[in-house]
Amino acid sequence: MLNASKKPVSIEDLTVVTFPSGLKTAQIDQWRLRKHVPFAEACARQIWYGDNNSFSDFPSAPNKADAYTWRRGREAYAFLVTLAMGLESKKVGEVNIKGQFYVGWSAINQEHAETAKRYEKLVQNIGADTRSIQKKVCSGFQQQRYELSARDLSGQKKGESILIIGHLDEGNKLSCLTDGIARVSGNKRSNRVQEILFTHPDPMTLEKMEEKFIELYISGKLTSDIVAVPFSDLPEMLELCDRAYVTLPMDFMPESDQYIINAWQARNNTSNTLTHLKANPDNMGLVVGPWASANLKNYISPYEVRNEMQARAECNKKIIEQARRAALSYADFRFSQESKRSETLRVRPVLDMAFA
Secondary structure (H helix, E strand, O other): OOOOOOOOOOOOOEEEEEEEHHHOOHHHHHHHHHHOOOEEEOOOEEEEEEEOOHHHHOOOOOOOHHHOEEEEHHHHHHHHHHHHOOOOOOOOOOOHHHHHHHHHHHHHHHHOHHHHHHHHHHHHHHHHHHHHHHHHOOOOOOOOOHHHHHHHHHOOOOOOEEEEEOOEOOOOOEOHHHHHHHHHHHOOOOOOOOEEEEEOOOHHHHHHHHHHHHHHHHOOOOOOEEEEOOHHHHHHHHHHOOEEEEOOOOOOOHHHHHHHHHHHHHOOOOOOEEEEOOOEOOOOOEOOHHHHHOOOOOEEOHHHHHHHHHHHHHHHHHHHHHHHHHHHHHHHHHHHHHHHHHHHHHHHHHHHHHOO
């Protein structure tokens, strides 16, 4: 029979503790160095797991008991499954936490191989159950990012040419929406566009935008071709591009708003789309100025982008609920498997004696 220090960690014996990274003291670090428990580590949160015995002397910070969340048994296993799927992140569905989970597991493997053997089956099962739930339940999950909603509503496809009528923030950096729509369109993913054209009504601002776009390109965050175009060339650019995006806030530059609207109405290329991402922030986010009465064709307003975000949120909420239920079901299944194996191990010596 294996002693407790070498016995594989079972679901029945599993403990998970989560706590803010700010509570990670030198004493807690020393405890982990002794116990060699696996972990998933982020800037804001710590997630450590192991057997119940290992955590019997966990040195939590005094007077901070409510900051620690403890899970045990099947609840702990289900939590680790949903964690590996990205469902326990602030931005639900992000893959960073999955990476952190496996980075922590890899560290234990490299530094404490003997200890890691106790967790191998557990981590293998978590990986298998995560993949199964993602395939069966989470295939319809969509990230709730404003620029992704805008991109998808526009009908944008791989290899297209897009135009961004962009904007800088107060720090002379690309505004969040300008940066966001550029990245989700021109990053390293296989569905990236061929070319990103960008412009601004003010030539000096356009020069600064070009600097920022070049920085994104050099850093590898954009891999599509990038081209700065004068605002006066807008009518021609709207003929050439497949998708156009406006991130200038409505009524920020009223004359420019009207120029964009007139150029869109006068174009001959009626197969492309125009998506406006930013309503008026100084007027409760309302569609104002000439945009409110333009009645444009192939036009997607900020309201429609918001509605898409809300639809995604409602759909994702249902998917997340289903995924959590599925994770608990898998935990029950794994627990029952372990129980059956334990029963077999208890019965086998008796059978062996009977046939001796």
